[in-house]
Amino acid sequence: MPRVIPHEAMQFLRGALGDDGAIGIAVEGVDQTPAGPRVRFVVPRLRRARVDPQRVPDRDSISELVSRMVAMRWRYGAAPRPVPVESGLVLMETHPEIYSGPTETGDGWHWLLATVAEWIKEGGVPAEWQDEQVKEKYGTLRFYASGVDGRTARILAGAEWVSGAVCETCGAPGRTQASGWVRTACDAHAETHRG
Numbered sequence: 001m002p003r004v005i006p007h008e009a010m011q012f013l014r015g016a017l018g019d020d021g022a023i024g025i026a027v028e029g030v031d032q033t034p035a036g037p038r039v040r041f042v043v044p045r046l047r048r049a050r051v052d053p054q055r056v057p058d059r060d061s062i063s064e065l066v067s068r069m070v071a072m073r074w075r076y077g078a079a080p081r082p083v084p085v086e087s088g089l090v091l092m093e094t095h096p097e098i099y100s101g102p103t104e105t106g107d108g109w110h111w112l113l114a115t116v117a118e119w120i121k122e123g124g125v126p127a128e129w130q131d132e133q134v135k136e137k138y139g140t141l142r143f144y145a146s147g148v149d150g151r152t153a154r155i156l157a158g159a160e161w162v163s164g165a166v167c168e169t170c171g172a173p174g175r176t177q178a179s180g181w182v183r184t185a186c187d188a189h190a191e192t193h194r195g
């Protein structure tokens with residue numbers, strides 16, 4: 001198994017949570033599973049005097065989402081799977097229960113959005129689920145849906161946090177940056193859009 005996998009998982013996690021938000025989180029191991037190599041994070045409890053759930057990311061959900069996304073990205077071997085072109089159409093065809101129309105993001109978020117779909121379906125799609133719009137704004141994901149329950153709300157909120165750490169073009173670890181317009185990119189794709 002490539003040693004880069006746990007390193008990449010921590011890059012996504014730190015990108016999503018920030019260095020402060022990721023304090024204490026570490027990779028405990030990587031399990032080979034049918035879903036791909038699953039990184040096991042240790043997520044210690046933080047003692048906080050006050051927590052505003054709108055502003056403080058849920059470390060457990062986000063760690064689980066990153067682990068699932070990395071497993072999907074590395075599912076079939078020693079290199080990450082490239083994202084498909086026309087990700088929005090592929091997602092609609094692959095997960096019609098979640099995406100009734102094409103999503104409107106860069107192809108780089110394909111594995112992130114596919115992970116969201118698989119995780120929601122695994123626990124059961126809420127009866128009233130209706131996706132409304134899935135798009136990018138200011139470099140991060142906006143996932144609008146109705147009929148969302150507590151479990152799916154945590155998954156969607158987690159995906160919005162994680163999107164700020166995933167290159168919109170290729171799906172590699174990236175960061176949100178403003179160079180002309182705000183977007184999330186890896187080093188390679190930040191260069192091509194600079195200036």
Ligand SMILES: [Zn+2]
Nearest residue numbers: 167170186189
């Ligand atoms: Zn990239």
